[in-house]
Amino acid sequence: MVKQAEAAQNAQLCVQAGGGVKKADPHTAFAGGASQATNLEEDSYEADLRKAREARLAQLKEQQAWRQQGHGSLRELQDEAEFVRIIGPHDRVVVLLDDGREAAAEDVKRALDRLAKSHLEAQFCRLPVERAYFLTTMVQLEGLPAVFILRDGQVTRHLPPSRLFEFASASSPLFPGHLARLLHRTGALLSAEGASDSEGERSGEEDGEDREKPRGALGAWRRA
Incomplete structure (x- = not known):
């Protein structure tokens, strides 16, 4: 009961990742959001890296074709x-x-x-x-x-x-x-x-x- 009372007292209005607002402990409310943001950044990095690899592979194939033509x-x-x-x-x-x-x-x-x-x-x-x-x-x-x-x-x-x-x-x-x-x-x-x-x-x-x-x-x- 004491812990619940302390938690209620510490709760504040916090903006959620989806845009909503609710009462929550500010020390833990954003933990999930930070993790989600990190995952998004990692996904974006992997996508950029994959595109760079594909572009480089296409370039190497093109250069190989040119060399075969005598360039x-x-x-x-x-x-x-x-x-x-x-x-x-x-x-x-x-x-x-x-x-x-x-x-x-x-x-x-x-x-x-x-x-x-x-x-x-x-x-x-x-x-x-x-x-x-x-x-x-x-x-x-x-x-x-x-x-x-x-x-x-x-x-x-x-x-x-x-x-x-x-x-x-x-x-x-x-x-x-x-x-x-x-x-x-x-x-x-x-x-x-x-x-x-x-x-x-x-x-x-x-x-x-x-x-x-x-x-x-x-x-x-x-x-x-």
């Missing part, structure tokens, strides 16, 4: 016939066109090969200009090296030397970063990973947003 390195093409076969199964293709005689071409080649290793979403290729009859007749080349961007089998961008080296020469240590951002802006890459984080470097590039687009029949090149 991950700069592929040397023998002729345009091989070029036509190559672009078929790829959503994104980056093609370097050069004559193999310019030092700048070798620098661009090395930069693209490095990007190919970290950007599996795109197929990177090199085609010697003397074996690129269609490309050299369908577009007036400003000079070499030149890069062509293809999306879903269609040429969407032509990047001449004036665009490739607009913000850094091929031999500059800044060039790979500029090239990564340029390819990202033109849709060839899903991100600019591999580029530097300098705001000063990015500002000029954003002001000079990509302006080179293929014209006429060049844009009509589609995969078979």
Whole structure:
């Protein structure tokens, strides 16, 4: 009786987890609510962890599929016939066109090969200009090296030397970063990973947003 009287005296109006109000001991009234909140937090954490695992697994499967298609390195093409076969199964293709005689071409080649290793979403290729009859007749080349961007089998961008080296020469240590951002802006890459984080470097590039687009029949090149 004494204990019951003390409990009644200590009881206060307490808000319950469901929103109701009742008299209860404030020292014990919320014990169940705290436990319920902890369980909800644990469930939320487990759900987030499960989603992260599923996303990572999907990413690994996608990367494996890209590697099986030959992504991950700069592929040397023998002729345009091989070029036509190559672009078929790829959503994104980056093609370097050069004559193999310019030092700048070798620098661009090395930069693209490095990007190919970290950007599996795109197929990177090199085609010697003397074996690129269609490309050299369908577009007036400003000079070499030149890069062509293809999306879903269609040429969407032509990047001449004036665009490739607009913000850094091929031999500059800044060039790979500029090239990564340029390819990202033109849709060839899903991100600019591999580029530097300098705001000063990015500002000029954003002001000079990509302006080179293929014209006429060049844009009509589609995969078979």
